[in-house]
Amino acid sequence: xxxxxxxxxxxxxxxxxxxxxxxxxxxxxxxxxxxxxxxxxxxxxxxxxxxxxxxxxxxxxxxxxxxxxxxxxxxxxxxxxxxxxxxxxxxxxxxxxxxxxxxxxxxxxxxxxxxxxxxxxxxxxxxxxxxxxxxxxxxxxxxxxxxxxxxxxxxxxxxxxxxxxxxxxxxxxxxxxxxxxxxxxxxxxxxxxxxxxxxxxxxxxxxxxxxxxxxxxxxxxxxxxxxxxxxxxx
Amino acid sequence: xxxxxxxxxxxxxxxxxxxxxxxxxxxxxxxxxxxxxxxxxxxxxxxxxxxxxxxxxxxxxxxxxxxxxxxxxxxxxxxxxxxxxxxxxxxxxxxxxxxxxxxxxxxxxxxxxxxxxxxxxxxxxxxxxxxxxxxxxxxxxxxxxxxxxxxxxxxxxxxxxxxxxxxxxxxxxxxxxxxxxxxxxxxxxxxxxxxxxxxxxxxxxxxxxxxxxxxxxxxxxxxxxxxxxxxxxxxxxxxxxxxxxxxxxxxxxxxxxxxxxxxxxxxxxxxxxxxxxxxxxxxxxxxxxxxxxx
Numbered sequence: 001x002x003x004x005x006x007x008x009x010x011x012x013x014x015x016x017x018x019x020x021x022x023x024x025x026x027x028x029x030x031x032x033x034x035x036x037x038x039x040x041x042x043x044x045x046x047x048x049x050x051x052x053x054x055x056x057x058x059x060x061x062x063x064x065x066x067x068x069x070x071x072x073x074x075x076x077x078x079x080x081x082x083x084x085x086x087x088x089x090x091x092x093x094x095x096x097x098x099x100x101x102x103x104x105x106x107x108x109x110x111x112x113x114x115x116x117x118x119x120x121x122x123x124x125x126x127x128x129x130x131x132x133x134x135x136x137x138x139x140x141x142x143x144x145x146x147x148x149x150x151x152x153x154x155x156x157x158x159x160x161x162x163x164x165x166x167x168x169x170x171x172x173x174x175x176x177x178x179x180x181x182x183x184x185x186x187x188x189x190x191x192x193x194x195x196x197x198x199x200x201x202x203x204x205x206x207x208x209x210x211x212x213x214x215x216x217x218x219x220x221x222x223x224x225x226x227x228x229x230x231x232x233x234x
Numbered sequence: 235x236x237x238x239x240x241x242x243x244x245x246x247x248x249x250x251x252x253x254x255x256x257x258x259x260x261x262x263x264x265x266x267x268x269x270x271x272x273x274x275x276x277x278x279x280x281x282x283x284x285x286x287x288x289x290x291x292x293x294x295x296x297x298x299x300x301x302x303x304x305x306x307x308x309x310x311x312x313x314x315x316x317x318x319x320x321x322x323x324x325x326x327x328x329x330x331x332x333x334x335x336x337x338x339x340x341x342x343x344x345x346x347x348x349x350x351x352x353x354x355x356x357x358x359x360x361x362x363x364x365x366x367x368x369x370x371x372x373x374x375x376x377x378x379x380x381x382x383x384x385x386x387x388x389x390x391x392x393x394x395x396x397x398x399x400x401x402x403x404x405x406x407x408x409x410x411x412x413x414x415x416x417x418x419x420x421x422x423x424x425x426x427x428x429x430x431x432x433x434x435x436x437x438x439x440x441x442x443x444x445x446x447x448x449x450x451x452x453x454x455x456x457x458x459x460x461x462x463x464x465x466x467x468x469x470x471x472x473x474x475x476x477x478x479x480x481x482x483x484x485x486x487x488x489x490x491x492x493x494x495x496x497x498x499x500x501x502x503x504x505x506x507x508x509x510x511x512x513x514x515x516x517x518x519x520x521x522x523x524x525x526x527x528x
Contacts, residue, residue, distance in 0.1 A: 050412055074418035086413040088406050099406050102399070103418035151418065 001026045001186055002047070002078075002155055007056030009039075009046055016042045017053070018210040024155065024188050029181050031189040031197040031218065033231060034207035040190040041083050043207070044157045047188075048080045049073045060155075075103050077154030081161065083190075085144040089133025093124055096132050096143055100150025110150070117146040120176065138169040145176070155186040162193045174200055194231035198222045206231075236370040241493040242486055247377040247446065249485020250384035254439035255462035256469070256477035257391065258310075258432030264408040264472035265428045267326065271333040272313055274459020275340035276433045280306045280440025281355075281450045282348060288356045295358065295445075299383070302441045303434040310433025311426050319422065337455075344452040352451045355444040380442050387438060388478060391431065395474060400427055408472065457501065461488070464508045470518025479519060 002024040009017040017039050024030045032040050045051040047058060049070035058066045060076055068076075079100075088096050097117060101110045118125035121142040127135060132143055141161055148156055158177065162170040170193065178200050181187050191197035198204055201218035206227065214221065221227050255277050262270045280302045287298035317336050321329045357363070358376060365374035395401040406414040407424045415421055443458065444450050465484040469476025484504055491500045511518060 048416060050415060069420075070415045071418045071420050074416070080416050082413060082416060086410055086416075088409045088413065090409065091402075091405060095402060099402060099414075099417045099419070102403065147417075 001061060002188065003057075003059040004043075004047070005057040005059070007043070007046060007058070008054045009042055009051060010054050016210055017046065020056070020207075020210075020212055022205050022212060022215070024186060026186055027181075027184070028202045029177070029187045029189060029200055031191055031201035031204045032207060033191055033194040033197055033204060035230075036192070037209075038207040039210045040207055041159055044080060044082075044159050044188070044190055047073075047157060048078060071103065074151055074153075077152075078157065079148040079151045079153030079155070080157040081141075081144040081148040081159065083159040083163070085137075085140045087132040087135075087140050087143050087147070090131055092129055093132055093135070093143055094128040096147050097124070097128075097150050100147035101152075103151065109152075113150055113152060117149055120149075120179070121146050137164050138166070138173070141165065141169075141173060142176075145173075145180075149180070149185075153185060155188060156180065158187060158189045160190060160192060162191065162196060170196060194227070195222070198227075237493070240371050241489050243371060243373055243377065244493075245486030245489035246482060247380045247485070248489055249482035250380050251439045251443050251446065251481075252458065252462045252465050252485050253478045253481025254384055254387065254435045254442070255458060256465040256481045257388075257474065258436045259463050260466040260469070260471055260474060260477040261404075261428050261432045263466070264474075265404065265425055266318070266322075266329075268318065268329050268333065269463065270318075270432075271330070271459075272317075272336035272340060273432065273436055274455035274462070275337050275344075276306050276310055276313070276455075277436040277440045277443075277459065278450070278452065278455035279309060279340065279344065280437030281444045281454065282344065282440075282452075283437070284441030284444055285353060285355060285450060295362070299438060299441050303437040306437025306440070307430045307434040310429040310436075314426060314429040319425075341452050341455070348452065350452060352449050355448045355450060357448075358445055376445060380446060383438065383442065387435060391435070391474070394431065400424070404428055461501075461504050464504055464511075467508060467518055468511050470521030473518070473520045476518055476520040 004020060004022050007017050007020040020043060032043060034040055042051060046053050049068060053066065057064055060078065065073060065076065088099065097114060101113065104110055123139055124143055124146055127139065132140065135143060145158065145161065161173050161177065165173065174196050177187060177189065189197055189201065198218045198221055204216065204218045204221045205212050206214040206221070214226070255273065258273050259270065262268055262273065283302040283305045284298045287293045287301045288295070293301065313336055317332050318329055321332060362375045362379060365372055395404060403414065403419045403424045404427065406417065406419055407421055411421050461484055462481065465480030466477045468483060469480030487507065488500045488504060491503045
């Protein structure tokens with residue numbers, strides 16, 4: 001469904017992504033793990049169109065989308081829940097969710113999806129009139145994911161959904177991610193919490209200083225000695 | 235007491251004009267963090283368009299108001315596209331200096347075309363020239379007109395910002411433009427729309443100040459522009475209701491200083507207020523004190 005070929009990204013003189021290639025097939029959860037500064041977030045930002053690559057290609061369903069705008073990509077079915085949640089703090093929970101459906105015109109279907117998000121995250125329904133900035137970290141993460149779902153994406157990009165959350169909440173967020181995937185949304189998940197990510201992922205890529213150094217099935221990578229040493233704490 | 239009320243009525247009229255200009259400063263700052271120095275010249279040109287519309291084209295007041303708002307709106311969008319958009323990723327100081335350049339450009343091009351001399355605004359006619367007494371206070375129809383138009387425009391603005399799709403996009407972009415882009419919001423067209431709104435309000439302020447003070451000239455924007463900027467900072471820059479409150483506050487203070495103190499000090503007092511705000515509450519009346527993130 002999503003294919004990235006030899007992507008190179010520069011920030012000034014810094015070569016942030018070096019020939020990154022990866023594929024996400026329909027229905028999969030694919031995770032991209034690696035240390036801080038490896039280029040995971042840059043990869044997602046480039047897929048969403050916020051960052052222009054110096055060269056390389058991005059394909060969605062076989063179509064070259066490398067030179068399209070972020071808006072066009074949202075329309076084509078790419079949606080991202082960014083690192084650090086980035087909810088609109090002074091707007092209400094409902095307004096945040098409505099902005100997720102900004103490009104859609106089908107009012108009835110939007111209302112349906114809103115109900116679906118509320119069902120998945122009942123706490124958001126209770127707090128729908130509250131300013132998003134007053135929510136707890138976990139609730140804001142749920143809002144960021146819910147907001148990304150409101151565009152009814154084919155592929156959902158999740159950037160560090162477990163960041164800064166208590167262990168119990170991390171469990172909850174990961175089981176929600178699994179549910180969303182089982183309901184038919186393909187997921188590309190960027191995580192620092194490698195062990196959790198590998199548990200739910202079909203396949204995984206490991207990034208180090210701008211390059212993909214390893215890839216394979218999630219379960220296989222969990223057994224790999226290198227991975228254990230570098231990311232799983234022994 | 236009567237005199238005080240009279241002064242406050244006058245201050246509200248003047249404050250309306252400052253508030254309209256301050257809204258443009260504050261909205262543009264909110265969305266691209268730029269103090270748009272050319273804004274005061276959009277206001278000046280709004281006054282000139284109103285003048286030509288009422289004299290050369292012989293249109294009435296309301297059509298002239300709409301024409302000058304429309305012209306200012308287009309001018310604001312063009313300024314943004316030509317001067318600021320190419321600098322979207324440049325440092326803030328580069329954009330700021332460009333804004334000063336645009337301001338000077340507009341002032342002196344206007345001077346070259348229309349001349350540097352002061353023009354007297356065409357007088358209003360009919361019922362708009364009348365005034366009446368209310369318990370010893372004189373209220374002119376002109377003042378009622380200014381305040382009414384301002385309040386209508388402010389309500390309209392609040393409606394656009396709070397309730398419409400593009401208004402929500404404006405707020406989203408001003409809060410977090412990257413996140414807004416991820417929602418599929420076109421950031422560039424949202425910025426254009428913000429300039430259009432702010433400039434239309436400045437155009438309205440231009441024609442209103444024309445009928446209030448009866449005289450216009452190509453440099454008329456400078457001082458009211460700075461005072462409106464002070465109003466925006468006073469209310470909390472980037473915050474729309476703050477600009478409204480700030481505008482009225484500055485207008486009333488200025489009139490009271492002229493009325494009770496010495497009119498020589500009226501401009502000085504406004505800047506003293508700016509200094510006090512920056513010392514006591516730099517984020518303004520409605521602003522939240524945020525710590526600079528490191």
